[in-house]
Structure formats: C-alpha cells, structure tokens
Amino acid sequence: MDYFxxxxxxxxxxxxxxxxxxxIAYAIVMFLSYQGKISSLLNGLLVPFCTYSILAVSLNLxxxxxxxxxxxxxxxxxxxxFTSAVFTRYMKFxxxxxxxxxxxAILIGAVTAGFAGLLIGIPVLRLKGDYLAIVTLAFGEIxxxxxxxxYLGFDENGAxxxxxxTMALGLSDKGFVVIKGAQGITGxxxxxxxxxxxxxLIIVVTIILNLVNSRTGRNIKALxxxxxxxxxxxxxxxKYKLIAFTIASSMAGVAGVLYAxxxxxxxxxxxxxxxxxxxxxxxxxxxxxMGRIRGSIIAAVVLTLLPEMLxxxxxxxxxxxxxxxxxxxxxxxxxxxxxxxxxLKNKFPIIKNLKAVTLKKFSKEGE
Amino acid sequence: xxxxIMLSVKNLSIQFGGLHAVExxxxxxxxNELYGLIGPNGAGKTTIxxxxxxxxKPTSGxxxxxxxxxxxxxxxxxxxxxxxxxxxxxxxxxxxLTVHDNVKIALQNKYRYSTxxxxxxxxxxxxxxxxxxxxxxxxxxVFNLENDAMMKxxxxxYGKQRKLEIARAIxxxxxxxxxxxxxxxxxxxxxxxxMNTIRLIRDKFNMTVLLIExxxxxxKGICEELTVLNFGKVLxxxxxxxxLKNKEVIKAYxGE
Numbered sequence: 001m002d003y004f005x006x007x008x009x010x011x012x013x014x015x016x017x018x019x020x021x022x023x024i025a026y027a028i029v030m031f032l033s034y035q036g037k038i039s040s041l042l043n044g045l046l047v048p049f050c051t052y053s054i055l056a057v058s059l060n061l062x063x064x065x066x067x068x069x070x071x072x073x074x075x076x077x078x079x080x081x082f083t084s085a086v087f088t089r090y091m092k093f094x095x096x097x098x099x100x101x102x103x104x105a106i107l108i109g110a111v112t113a114g115f116a117g118l119l120i121g122i123p124v125l126r127l128k129g130d131y132l133a134i135v136t137l138a139f140g141e142i143x144x145x146x147x148x149x150x151y152l153g154f155d156e157n158g159a160x161x162x163x164x165x166t167m168a169l170g171l172s173d174k175g176f177v178v179i180k181g182a183q184g185i186t187g188x189x190x191x192x193x194x195x196x197x198x199x200x201l202i203i204v205v206t207i208i209l210n211l212v213n214s215r216t217g218r219n220i221k222a223l224x225x226x227x228x229x230x231x232x233x234x235x236x237x238x239k240y241k242l243i244a245f246t247i248a249s250s251m252a253g254v255a256g257v258l259y260a261x262x263x264x265x266x267x268x269x270x271x272x273x274x275x276x277x278x279x280x281x282x283x284x285x286x287x288x289x290m291g292r293i294r295g296s297i298i299a300a301v302v303l304t305l306l307p308e309m310l311x312x313x314x315x316x317x318x319x320x321x322x323x324x325x326x327x328x329x330x331x332x333x334x335x336x337x338x339x340x341x342x343x344l345k346n347k348f349p350i351i352k353n354l355k356a357v358t359l360k361k362f363s364k365e366g367e
Numbered sequence: 368x369x370x371x372i373m374l375s376v377k378n379l380s381i382q383f384g385g386l387h388a389v390e391x392x393x394x395x396x397x398x399n400e401l402y403g404l405i406g407p408n409g410a411g412k413t414t415i416x417x418x419x420x421x422x423x424k425p426t427s428g429x430x431x432x433x434x435x436x437x438x439x440x441x442x443x444x445x446x447x448x449x450x451x452x453x454x455x456x457x458x459x460x461x462x463x464l465t466v467h468d469n470v471k472i473a474l475q476n477k478y479r480y481s482t483x484x485x486x487x488x489x490x491x492x493x494x495x496x497x498x499x500x501x502x503x504x505x506x507x508x509v510f511n512l513e514n515d516a517m518m519k520x521x522x523x524x525y526g527k528q529r530k531l532e533i534a535r536a537i538x539x540x541x542x543x544x545x546x547x548x549x550x551x552x553x554x555x556x557x558x559x560x561x562m563n564t565i566r567l568i569r570d571k572f573n574m575t576v577l578l579i580e581x582x583x584x585x586x587k588g589i590c591e592e593l594t595v596l597n598f599g600k601v602l603x604x605x606x607x608x609x610x611l612k613n614k615e616v617i618k619a620y621x622g623e
Contacts, residue, residue: 214485229459
C-alpha cells in the first residue's frame with residue numbers, strides 16, 4: 001500500500017540523516033587529522049564527543065521517549081566505568097592486553113550498569129509520579145561516594161575488599177591494589193579511540209531507532225502519551241518503562257567504559273560522575289529536543305565544544321554558555337519565533353511544497 | 368433458543384469513604400446486544416465503567432464475563448486481555464502519535480514479538496509489522512479514517528478523535544465494548560453516522576456493546592435494552608421503550 005511505503009520512506013530518510021551526519025563528521029575529522037590540521041585541544045575532545053553523544057541519546061530514551069525524568073544518568077556511567085576499568089586494569093596486571101579486552105569491558109560495563117538500572121527501576125517504576133527523578137538523583141550521588149570509598153585489591157588468594165585503606169586489604173607481597181579509594185584507578189589501558197567511539201555511537205543509535213520503531217517502542221510512547229489509555233489496551237506500564245530505563249542505563253554504562261579507557265586515571269569526582277554531569281546530559285537532551293536522536297547528538301557535541309572554545313574569555317565563559325542556552329530555547333519554543341519560521345517557510349516554498357506534494361499524491365491514490 | 372449472557376454483574380457496590388457511589392448494581396447483557404446505561408450527571412455511570420475495567424476495585428459484588436470468567440479483582444491489563452475494551456468520556460488518545468500508530472498500539476497483544484526481535488529486526492518483526500499495518504488500516508477504513516492515517520492524532524477534529532478511540536478499543540479484539548458518551552460533542556449528522564457505525568461494528572465484529580449516553584436520539588435509535596441509574600442505584604431496567612415510559616425515569620432524568 002502506498003501509505004506504508006511513504007511512511008517507511010519518511011522514517012528511513014530521518015534515520016539515514018543521522019547516520020550520514022555521524023559518518024560525514026567522522027570522515028572530516030579523520031581527513032583533517034591525517035593532514036595533521038587538528039589542534040591538540042580538539043583531538044582531546046574527540047572521544048568525549050562520542051561519550052556525551054551516547055549519554056545524551058540514551059537519556060533521551062528515558063526522558064524524551066518514555067517520559068520519565070532521570071537525574072542520575074552519570075551514576076550509571078560511573079558504574080560502567082568502574083566495573084570495566086577494574087577488569088581491564090586487572091588484566092593488565094596479569095600481563096594480558098589487547099583490543100579484544102576492550103570489547104569484553106564494554107559488555108561488562110553495559111551489563112553491570114543495566115543491572116543497576118534494573119534494580120533501581122523495579123521498585124520505582126511501579127509508582128506513578130516523579131519518583132524516578134528523586135531516586136536516581138540519590139543513586140547518582142551514592143554511587144559516586146561509594147566509588148570514592150572503595151579499596152579493592154587482588155593477590156594469589158583472590159580479591160580483597162575494604163572501605164578503610166590500602167593496609168586493611170591485607171594483601172600479600174605479590175598483591176596489587178586496583179581501586180585506591182579516592183585516588184581511584186590508575187594506569188587503565190588506553191583503549192578508547194575516536195573510531196571506537198563512533199562505532200559505539202552508531203550501534204547505540206541503531207538500537208534506539210530500531211527499538212522506537214518496534215512494538216516495544218510504540219508501547220513505551222503510548223505510556224508516555226496517556227498512561228490510563230495505554231493500560232486500557234493491555235500495556236503493562238511497569239514492564240515497558242523498565243525496559244526503556246534498563247536499556248538506557250546500560251548504554252550509559254557503555255559511555256562510562258569509553259570514558260574510563262580514555263584517561264589513565266579514573267577517579268569519581270563531582271565533575272565527571274556527579275549531579276552536575278547528570279544535569280549537563282539532561283541539558284543536551286532538552287536542548288536537542290525531546291525524543292529527537294539527531295538533536296541530542298548535535299547538542300552534545302556543540303555544548304561540549306562551546307565551553308572549550310570560550311576558554312579565552314575566562315570569567316565570562318559560563319555567562320556566555322548560559323546565554324547560548326537561553327537563546328537556543330527561545331529560538332525553538334517561543335511562539336513569535338515559530339511564527340517567524342512559518343514566514344520563512346512561505347518565503348522559501350521548497351520545504352513546504354515538498355510536503356504538500358507527497359501528501360497530495362498519497363490522498364489521491366488512497367481514494 | 369437459549370441466549371448466552373455475555374456480561375453479568377451481581378450486587379456490585381463501591382464506597383468512597385462514606386459515599387455509596389454505586390449500590391447493589393445488577394446487570395445482565397446478552398451476547399451481541401446493544402445495551403444503554405443512562406442517568407443524570409453524577410449517577411455513577413462512569414464509575415461502573417471503571418469497576419468493569421478494573422480501574423476501581425469494588426467494595427462488594429461480582430462481575431462475570433461470558434458466565435465463567437470472574438472479572439473483579441483483576442487489573443486493567445488482565446481485563447483487557449480477557450475481552451473488555453473501553454473508550455473514555457474525556458478523549459484519551461496517544462496524542463503525539465499518528466492515527467495509524469494509535470490503532471497499531473492496540474494490536475500489540477495480538478501480534479506479540481519480543482524487544483530483541485524488534486531491535487535486531489528478526490523475520491518475526493517484519494512479518495508481524497506488515498500484518499499489523501494491514502489490519503490497522505482495514506480498521507481505520509471501517510471508520511472512514513484511512514485518509515487521516517498519517518496525521519498526528521491530536522490534530523484530528525473532535526468527531527474523528529472519538530471514532531479513533533472506538534477503533535483503538537476494537538483493535539484489542541474485545542468481546543464487550545464499553546463506550547463512554549460516544550456522541551458527546553458531535554453534531555446531528557455525526558451522531559447519525561455514529562449510530563450506523565456502532566450497529567455496523569456490532570454486526571461485523573460480533574460484539575456486545577454497553578454504552579453511556581446523554582443523547583436520547585441515539586439511545587432510542589440503537590439501544591435494545593436500558594438501565595437507568597440515579598444516585599448510584601438502579602431506577603429502571605428493561606426494554607428501551609418501556610423504560611423510557613416509566614414515570615420515575617421521566618421525573619428523575621428525562622423531565623416532564
């Protein structure tokens with residue numbers, strides 16, 4: 001039927017635009033770095049771009065698509081980062097290194113963070129209301145503080161665990177401390193690269209796009225739009241919200257793995273895994289547009305780049321950052337601005353005509 | 368021929384604090400019947416719908432579907448699977464989704480495939496999505512909504528939104544369809560069309576329909592039997608023409 005073809009084309013075009021955007025950006029960066037034209041500042045930002053894009057896209061699944069508010073996304077990132085880093089650091093201690101370990105680390109990060117999400121979600125998502133926001137807010141802080149307090153070491157007798165200090169671990173001479181409390185994990189192998197980040201981003205985007213356009217995704221959106229009506233057609237609210245939340249948490253875990261293996265030292269600071277980080281990710285999502293995958297990626301990249309570009313302005317940096325946020329919000333949601341966009345569309349009728357032609361074609365053949 | 372009782376309600380009561388919203392309510396609807404539930408505002412009509420669909424749990428009484436399946440005590444989702452679907456007095460559509468998707472969502476229990484096969488696009492996904500697309504479109508055609516299939520459901524005119532809600536309820540393949548004021552906000556022509564549609568779906572999908580309505584033309588036109596409710600109690604019950612002649616009904620609801 002013509003209608004389905006049209007609908008599929010429309011969806012395929014949107015999906016393709018996301019992939020094209022990522023691939024083109026990747027190609028440009030690769031070309032420039034091949035010519036040695038990339039500054040060291042930008043070079044250091046390449047992996048964070050991917051990390052924050054994955055975080056923004058996955059949080060969009062919770063906030064934009066399932067309509068719940070999560071304020072502890074960085075907490076799940078922290079879980080993924082630490083569990084995977086313990087694994088790779090221990091393997092490095094054993095003398096095993098290689099990129100295949102990174103793949104295992106990614107799986108470990110995804111599974112543990114997903115499991116944490118499941119544990120949080122099971123009790124909270126049975127309730128109706130904003131409880132998820134409150135609980136995830138607490139979870140993020142708790143995880144960060146736990147990561148700061150843990151001492152973990154290995155020797156020939158196995159793993160040793162303490163919350164006091166390195167001495168309390170009671171390791172033998174051959175022993176080795178992996179997590180040193182607030183000092184975190186030092187000497188994590190540097191597995192992350194821009195290529196790996198882009199591949200992970202593409203995988204994450206594919207999973208989310210496929211999910212959203214499937215039965216599960218439609219059920220999740222139905223619950224967001226009208227909970228009572230969704231239950232009246234037989235959709236279990238807890239089950240589908242839990243699926244969305246668990247998948248999003250496990251993706252945040254993957255972002256954590258990418259983050260952990262980009263730095264030699266992994267410490268849990270308020271800056272990287274705290275409340276501020278969670279809010280920053282939420283800002284990416286809100287600014288990029290609720291439920292808009294492409295928007296989330298663009299917002300994540302632009303808003304990661306912006307503070308770095310403004311470094312020269314020192315004191316005025318955060319001021320300008322916030323002005324940019326306000327301006328973007330006015331541009332996207334103010335009624336006057338929307339009217340102006342309509343005027344623009346009328347002046348340049350190409351966009352409008354394109355839509356009208358396809359609609360007309362459809363209704364004619366539908367008769 | 369012995370007629371099958373599709374829905375039977377015995378001594379159903381619910382209390383909200385000291386208020387008896389519904390008291391000793393009895394009802395039996397034959398299979399394939401068009402049954403009307405009328406009464407003044409606040410009589411407890413929608414409360415009965417909420418009891419039938421598990422939104423509220425009754426204080427006492429039993430609800431049986433098809434003579435064997437006990438409904439009360441089950442939640443909304445289980446009740447829908449057992450075969451009761453409803454529409455709402457204040458329209459509740461999935462307003463950000465397209466008209467077509469609204470119906471597809473209601474088909475989710477019929478064409479089940481796992482989240483994994485959705486993400487990995489396994490053959491089951493393609494097969495079931497195609498089936499869902501076709502079936503949803505066929506259902507929209509019954510309600511003359513096929514040309515609006517691509518539209519966001521929030522942008523539909525009011526009358527069509529009501530129709531879409533009915534289409535969505537039917538998509539869950541219920542035995543009993545509960546319609547809460549289907550003609551509210553419709554003009555005379557739309558109401559006439561709606562009457563035909565309700566008859567059509569009763570015959571085409573072999574459904575038992577229970578409806579709440581204030582529009583007496585519609586009630587007289589299609590309901591075979593009626594129950595009149597006042598202050599949570601049954602005022603009169605029986606065949607439409609006789610009930611509407613009842614003096615108490617005229618006094619309490621219709622006006623002299």
